[in-house]
Structure formats: C-alpha cells, structure tokens
Amino acid sequence: MTAQPQNTGRRSSAELIHAEESRLAHNYHPLPVVVAKAEGAWVEDVEGRRYLDMLAGYSALNFGHRHPALIEAAHRQLDQLTLTSRAFHNDRLAGFAEQLADLTGLDMTLPMNTGAEAVESGIKLARKWAYEVKGVAPDQANIVVAAGNFHGRTTTIVSFSDDPVARDGFGPFTPGFRTVPYDDLAALEAAVDENTAAVLIEPIQGEAGVLIPTDGYLAGIRELTRRANVLFIADEIQSGLGRTGTTLAVAHEAVLPDLLLLGKALGGGIVPVSAVVGRREVMSVLGPGQHGSTFGGNPLAAAVGSAVVGLLETGEFQQRAKDLGVVLADRLSALVGHGVVGYRARGLWAGVDIDPAFGTGREISERLMAEGVLVKDTHGSTIRFAPPLSISEEDLVSGLGALETVLAG
Numbered sequence: 001m002t003a004q005p006q007n008t009g010r011r012s013s014a015e016l017i018h019a020e021e022s023r024l025a026h027n028y029h030p031l032p033v034v035v036a037k038a039e040g041a042w043v044e045d046v047e048g049r050r051y052l053d054m055l056a057g058y059s060a061l062n063f064g065h066r067h068p069a070l071i072e073a074a075h076r077q078l079d080q081l082t083l084t085s086r087a088f089h090n091d092r093l094a095g096f097a098e099q100l101a102d103l104t105g106l107d108m109t110l111p112m113n114t115g116a117e118a119v120e121s122g123i124k125l126a127r128k129w130a131y132e133v134k135g136v137a138p139d140q141a142n143i144v145v146a147a148g149n150f151h152g153r154t155t156t157i158v159s160f161s162d163d164p165v166a167r168d169g170f171g172p173f174t175p176g177f178r179t180v181p182y183d184d185l186a187a188l189e190a191a192v193d194e195n196t197a198a199v200l201i202e203p204i205q206g207e208a209g210v211l212i213p214t215d216g217y218l219a220g221i222r223e224l225t226r227r228a229n230v231l232f233i234a235d236e237i238q239s240g241l242g243r244t245g246t247t248l249a250v251a252h253e254a255v256l257p258d259l260l261l262l263g264k265a266l267g268g269g270i271v272p273v274s275a276v277v278g279r280r281e282v283m284s285v286l287g288p289g290q291h292g293s294t295f296g297g298n299p300l301a302a303a304v305g306s307a308v309v310g311l312l313e314t315g316e317f318q319q320r321a322k323d324l325g326v327v328l329a330d331r332l333s334a335l336v337g338h339g340v341v342g343y344r345a346r347g348l349w350a351g352v353d354i355d356p357a358f359g360t361g362r363e364i365s366e367r368l369m370a371e372g373v374l375v376k377d378t379h380g381s382t383i384r385f386a387p388p389l390s391i392s393e394e395d396l397v398s399g400l401g402a403l404e405t406v407l408a409g
C-alpha cells in the first residue's frame with residue numbers, strides 16, 4: 001500500500017474532494033467547497049477564498065464561528081478537565097443544568113451529545129412515563145408525530161419519517177408511532193387515545209423547508225395534551241436558542257412543553273451537546289442504569305453549553321434575530337416574482353422556494369457559492385437561510401444581494 005499524504009493542508013480543494021470521495025461514505029452531497037478556517041459569519045477555503053456562511057451548520061453556529069466567549073470557555077476547560085464519564089461527578093454539570101432550568105422555565109436536564117440522541121431520550125422518557133405514571137398497558141404506548149418531520153437518523157427515528165430517502169432500506173422499523181398532517185389540530189386530536197404517551201413536534205419544521213404552523217397550533221397542542229394527559233415534546237434542536245427571535249420558538253405562542261429537546265447551537269459549534277430539559281415528574285422516571293451516554297454531560301460540553309446559555313441570557317442574540325429578521329423578510333419579499341415563488345421566515349431563518357424555471361435548489365446554491373455565499377438546498381427547490389445571529393446587517397444584505405444577482409443572471 002502506498003503512503004498517503006498526511007498534511008491535508010497542503011492539498012488543493014479538488015484533491016481533498018477527490019480523496020473524500022474514495023475514503024468517506026457517500027451519505028452526503030456537499031457543495032464543492034473545502035473550508036479550512038472561519039471566524040464569525042465568514043469561512044475561508046483551502047485556497048484562501050472567503051465565503052459568507054448563510055447556513056451556519058443548520059443553526060449549530062447561531063453565535064457564529066469561534067465566538068470568542070465560547071472559544072475561551074472551551075480553552076479554559078481543556079486546561080482543567082475534559083471527561084469523567086458519569087461514573088463520577090464533574091464540577092461543571094450542576095451549573096449547566098441550573099442555567100438550563102433558568103433559561104427554559106423547566107426543572108431538570110438529561111444531557112446527551114447529538115440531536116438524535118436527545119430525540120431518542122425524549123421518546124424513552126415519554127414511554128416510561130406512560131407506563132409508570134399514566135398507567136398505559138405494557139408495550140402499548142404510542143407517540144403522535146407530524147408528517148414531514150425531521151428528528152434525526154437513528155433506526156427508531158427514521159421509523160416515523162415519511163421521507164423515503166431517509167427510510168428506504170433501513171427496516172424493520174420501530175412500532176409505536178402515528179403520523180398526522182402538520183399544522184392540523186383536528187387530525188392530532190383524532191390520533192390521540194388513552195395509550196398516547198406524547199405528541200412530538202417541531203415548532204417550526206426546518207428540514208421540511210422552514211414550515212411555520214398557523215398561529216394557535218402550538219397553543220392548541222398544549223391545551224389538547226394537557227386535557228388528554230399526554231406529554232408535549234417540542235423538538236427545538238433547530239428552531240431553538242435564539243434563531244427565531246426568542247430563546248425558544250414555542251415562546252411565540254407563550255407555551256411551555258413538558259419535554260424540550262435541544263442540540264445544535266447548545267454546543268456553540270465547538271462540541272456536540274444536546275439535552276432533554278423537562279418537568280420533574282417526567283424526568284424522574286429514569287433511575288440508575290436505565291439510560292446514559294459516556295460523553296453526555298462531559299465537563300467540556302458542560303462548560304461550552306454554560307457559555308452558550310450565558311450568551312442567551314443577555315437577550316442580545318434573540319434581539320438580533322428579531323431585528324435582522326425584518327431585513328431578511330423585506331429583501332425576500334422583494335424577490336417574489338423574480339425567481340422566488342414564495343418564502344417563509346421567522347427571526348433570522350427562512351425557507352425560500354425557488355421558481356424551478358430559474359434552476360433547482362442545488363443549482364442556485366452552487367451559483368451562490370460562486371458568488372461567495374454558502375447555503376444549502378432542501379427538498380428540491382427550497383433554499384434554507386440560517387446565517388449566524390452575529391452576522392452584520394451589511395453582510396446579511398450583501399448575501400441576499402447575491403441571491404438577487406444569481407436569480408437575475
């Protein structure tokens with residue numbers, strides 16, 4: 001076997017992409033850009049070309065790349081302690097959980113790593129609560145989910161996806177889920193029965209194209225679940241932590257779920273950090289040995305997560321999302337009829353439907369990349385804009401100007 005070059009920094013973007021193709025599983029179709037460094041809303045590729053990042057790691061980079069307060073917290077913790085496992089306590093976890101309780105208004109935290117793990121953990125909590133507290137007969141619990149959902153990639157989670165690309169070839173699937181149309185309270189109510197443990201919903205469906213439900217939907221779910229003794233689980237892994245102009249997207253309807261799923265931005269774009277944050281009565285169903293993760297709640301994750309919550313406590317990022325969201329929506333509305341057939345926006349987050357006559361979502365994303373702006377398509381003709389909440393108004397306007405240029409060209 002011939003030795004492979006070790007110093008990837010010396011290889012060109014084209015060479016690195018070629019090498020990835022032969023050595024990495026093909027479960028992604030990235031834009032052909034190889035990023036080597038980043039700061040704030042800007043990234044730089046191997047050849048030194050700069051791009052405005054208007055995807056922000058699907059909202060994992062809400063505070064921008066390498067936010068100084070987050071990097072400092074990570075450095076400080078790296079010099080102290082990085083991992084204990086939960087076999088022992090560590091001195092960072094209690095404070096992180098207290099901050100999350102203050103931030104969300106809920107009681108207790110179950111720390112995990114990836115978003116999918118938070119979803120899995122929420123499902124397990126809901127099932128156990130159904131058997132032990134609600135009194136559902138063994139193995140009879142069901143969870144109601146929405147069509148078009150995206151909650152991650154594990155075998156159980158794809159079991160209740162309706163996206164054939166996510167599901168096909170991965171059966172047999174986990175039973176116990178019922179799918180109803182999104183934003184349809186009557187269908188939800190009809191699906192709930194005495195064995196329903198939970199309703200699991202994205203307050204805004206990100207992967208589906210930033211679908212925002214009608215006002216009253218989330219409040220309606222809260223009312224219905226309370227009445228039926230069913231848990232309301234809100235997956236805010238993408239919608240939460242400032243993105244929509246409030247700390248949580250459920251705050252737009254002033255509701256609090258029983259279980260809140262957080263991830264992505266909770267790790268500040270530095271380490272994977274996710275959590276279920278919930279009411280004490282539900283969280284208390286778990287006993288020692290019944291659930292866990294070697295890295296969940298590790299001190300490095302807790303230190304970065306604490307610094308993330310610290311940034312959110314100021315309200316600055318929520319306000320920026322709100323203010324810049326007005327600029328985003330204004331600019332997008334001017335493009336309707338000029339290559340854009342419609343858009344949905346809340347805070348600094350938008351799904352933009354491109355007129356197919358102007359190109360596919362992928363083609364428009366590639367043309368935007370050529371203009372120095374990075375976004376990603378979803379579902380064929382939709383492009384998602386989710387720039388860092390730290391982006392300047394000037395950069396936001398110039399990024400949207402690039403979309404106008406691409407559609408005009």
Ligand SMILES: Cc1ncc(COP(=O)(O)O)c(C=O)c1O
Nearest residue numbers: 114115116150151152235237238
């Ligand atoms: C709403 C939602 N839930 C869960 C996930 C899964 O998170 P992860 O990719 O960290 O497993 C995602 C990821 O995009 C998401 O958007």
